[in-house]
Amino acid sequence: MTDKMEEKVALQTDASRNQGRRAFLKGSAAVAGGVMFTQAAHASSGFDPKKAVAPYAGKAELTEVLQDGAARKSLGFGVRKYPYGMPSPFEKEVQRRTLEWLTPDSMASITMSPIHQLHGIITPNGLHFERFHGGVPTINPDDHRLVIHGLVERPLIFTMDDLKRFPSISRIHFVECPANGALEWKGIQLNSVQWTHGMMSCVEYTGVRLSDLLKEAGIKPEGKWIIPEGADASGMSRSLPVELAMDDCFIAYAQNGEALRREQGYPIRLVVPGCEANMWVKYLRRIMVHDVPLQHREETSKYTELMPDGTAQRFSWYMEANSVITYPSPDFKMQGPGKYYVRGLAWSGRGKVAHVDVSTDGGKNWKEAHFTSVVLDKAWTRFELEWDWDGSEAFLMSRVTDETGYVQPPMPQMRKLEGTNNVYHRTAMVTWRVHAWEDGKSGGLIENVQY
């Protein structure tokens, strides 16, 4: 930085002169007043470029521009320096991260996506969250096979090329570990949306419909359950009722336009839109059509919810509608009173997001946000709401309503019904406490608190 900044009062228009620096500091209400003044003076004369000046009135003006740096003064690198492109080194802090005390080893562990650093609704493949039960295998697709057998007329085995010959579909869906948010059952643990909501991602999958493949093998009427199994060390298995398998499941071989990453099941994985990611069996090699569920360890001992009275819920397939504010969120700090655009993610395992409402007073009053992305079935949806922060303590919350009419509940309601030992499906609202701007050194700090 070689710029020299001089104390110099900016040029002022008639309008901004009336506002002055004091009015600017008082925030947007004063600015709005100034705009009204300007509008009155230039009634229905269209865009008024002079309005651009008001908010900057009283600020020092730079008089020397940035000096040209190496980027301008020397040649950059040539093509194919990186045959597979990588992010700028300045983005090196944008990473999936784990909590090393969560699990005793890294082969049965999880990383969280940095969702506070993502934009739009697509998670880049390298930042997709990871959940392994037996490490990541490196499978040669030429050697990999998918078998469909059991209660079928014609057991079949498919090569990867066979699968790609079938009609293909591409769909954007979120994929969420049912333990997303689990750290919060016992109160707040960590101050980052990466930890509270990062066990999920949203990507575009391409693959072949499961119903096309099951029909190809001639599933018998007594075949009521589909039991997919992985080719990895965990041999992951779950049980899906046939109605669920035939609804909108597919077998994906591609993710965001390229082959699946190994971390996400290369060469093929099951996609069960809207349902627990644990069911989206990776490294898929076998689908057994069966008359009863398997009662696998991952649907009995794990991925079941212990209730306060000691009973337990099983086969909780669907991920409920959920939402979270990603900006401002605990990884950021407020920059002073004024206008903010509260933005975040909403999603539902049962269909499209219908409404997202934002509260700044801890849930007492709500305003409807608008969507800044496309609204897709069982996919992340981006919302945004303009907010004038007056610098006082605020409690930011978001609440989703999905197209089935389900309204995301507050945490006390969920805790009252389900206790705190549930582990999975903690999908109630979270609260970001914005510290008052005048609150000493923590002024403007954003803190994860729980109701």
Place this chain on the structure above:
Amino acid sequence: MYNTNKTIVAVSVAALLTGSAFAMSENSNGNAEVSAKIDGKYASNYAEIIKNADGKYLDKAVIEAILGEEATHGRNGMVGKLDPANPYSFEVDDSIDGGNHGNAQCKIPKAFVEVHESAAKNYFDDDRFVARGFGTPIAETALEKWNISVDGDGKGLPDPSVGMTIEEGGQIYVQFCAMCHGEFGEGAKGYLALAVEEDLVTSSFTDPAPMKSVGNYWPYAVTLFDYIRRTMPFWTPNAPYIGDAGYLGMAGYILQSNYLVMDDEGTELEDDTFFNSEVLMKVNKYMPNQGNWFCDHRPVIHNARCMTNCPDDQVGWDGTGDPTQYRQARKLPDGTPQYNVPQRLHEDKPGVGHAGM
């Protein structure tokens, strides 16, 4: 002796079942009166009600029109969802007719009409299907090599001639499992315990969550054999040098460590018990926690979308109505402060966050 916990839910299941002659026949004429009920409790024209509400099957008003207002919230709502006739229930009636020892099934609720419509279009009603012939036929017998699944009924278990004594199984367990799970299943190095005596009922916010293990939580014993043969030892799963006999022996030792029984008299597994698939199926019938399971009860919570001056019970800590009453984060287990707090206070430069994460 198998002993059902006297929980609200378990008792209520029994109460619901006694009088339930599953009467959820499809409403084929579509002209049912609005007041028509299933089993005198639920609106049988639920599909019509949902359709008239633009498919909003989880809308508060729709749910209450179908289920009635009184039985839809909180614990009562949860109990109501255990009745298979409830169109929002995931329960399958014959999973309960089969008793606590059968292979319990769950289903997609009837009220999730769009799922059933989609499945009908893609499969059940697809009379234009023509196979493409892109796969290769394979004999079911050829798949025995891959098929390691054992279901909740015990289908897929080895022949009863295969097995070993509990004592022999214990020796294999000590060799391959004890370093991570403890000699008596007490757990080690952060790996899961396999045998604990912990009460599952703890609702205090500050209590640690109870440990769940084979004896106090698992509904099926066969799952244990399926799982350890499929995935253990962790670094070399499905090991041929352990084999079916060895995996049965290890399963028997873990079940014995949980003091599980195999008959009404409470007979426990002895060191010289020859543990095979038949003994496993006996223990499977007497898993202590098997009667305490139910299918997905969600969403029992269904709220209206309140926009202004929302009721106190929706606001603040425990619904006290005061947004300034809240819980804050605790320190990390190693005693260090929260992730990146100094950074967010601008005391530290931005970095990779808490060391080691």
